[in-house]
Amino acid sequence: MKIGIIGDGAIGRYVSQKLTEKALTPSVRLVRPARLKAAKDCKIPQVGHVGDLPGDISLMIDCAGHSALLEHGPSILKRGISLISVSLGALADKELEQRLTVTAKEGGAQLHLATGAIGALDCLQAARVGGLSSVTYVGRKPPKGWQGSKAEETLDLSNLEEPAVHFHGSARDAAMNYPKNANVAAAVAIAGIGFDETAVQLIADPSVTANIHEINAVGEFGQFHFRIEGKALPDNPKSSALAAMSVISSIERRNSLITI
Structure with missing residues (x-):
């Protein structure tokens, strides 16, 4: 190859x-x-x-x-x-x-x-077959992870003392307004009920050191909650280490005779 x-x-x-x-x-x-x-x-x-x-x-x-x-x-x-x-x-x-x-x-x-910084998308895709009634994604990062984004328009990221929601809306709006920060919201939307129906909250939280992603989904299958605390790449606090790893995983699956 x-x-x-x-x-x-x-x-x-x-x-x-x-x-x-x-x-x-x-x-x-x-x-x-x-x-x-x-x-x-x-x-x-x-x-x-x-x-x-x-x-x-x-x-x-x-x-x-x-x-x-x-x-x-x-x-x-x-x-x-x-x-x-x-x-x-x-x-x-x-x-x-x-x-x-x-x-x-x-x-x-x-x-x-590539699935990027989030997991459980296989579960979400399977649940979509039976029908999903709601999917919510919550993204929580340290303030420095939101630097250079629209979060700076409403928050003083350098002096934030408690968690603050700086975006609440659809996955489409999140992806369009946070092109360097909301790929996970887009992944959840694509795997689930779409950009316009997926609800998103983005939070700057000075009490955390990891990038935290959560999915809440309800449908015919039942309901599930997924949470992951991911580290950023050392070179860039906006880039997830797992997102980079998911690229390599995607290539390996293309080369595998048996895949999951």
Whole structure:
């Protein structure tokens, strides 16, 4: 399998390192044309456009955020190259979701959304078959995990002394307004009852040190509550270590003869 990667941030570096350890070193990295010279010392060959990707690439991995999926996703899929992405929140944009669906069909490729920082999505997907009446996602992070987001418009994150809700609404609004923080909300929505019906609360909490994610779901199956306390990557408090790990897990499942 020849793999290409988009993004050289905290998640991209983690994924590259783990792939190298597993003898699956990426063959090429797709970067913005303006960064080609800055990245010329990188051991992985660099290209600036999807059209410049080698013809033998069979899988691309998007670790670069919503804008990268918007810019490159449709072209990659149309070329017949399957894509794994951590940018689940980008699909809150209905137009982009449609473009990705159409180009994947045209290219005979598949877009796989890595599960990211949350678990229990298999349970949620199964419960959807019988019918779900409500799904709520609550995301709780230390104040520094919300820096650079809309939370700063309503909260003094540097001096917060108690937990504070800074968003309450639908998963679609959360994903559109918190593109670097609400991919988990999008994952829950996609696995369950959709972006508009999934309720979301986002909380800045100075008493916690981990990123805490909770799902509450009720349906014909019964009800469940799931909670996970995840560590961020050392390089970026906004990037979940489990999100990066889920990319590697997705690749391993593609290569496995027996999978769960």
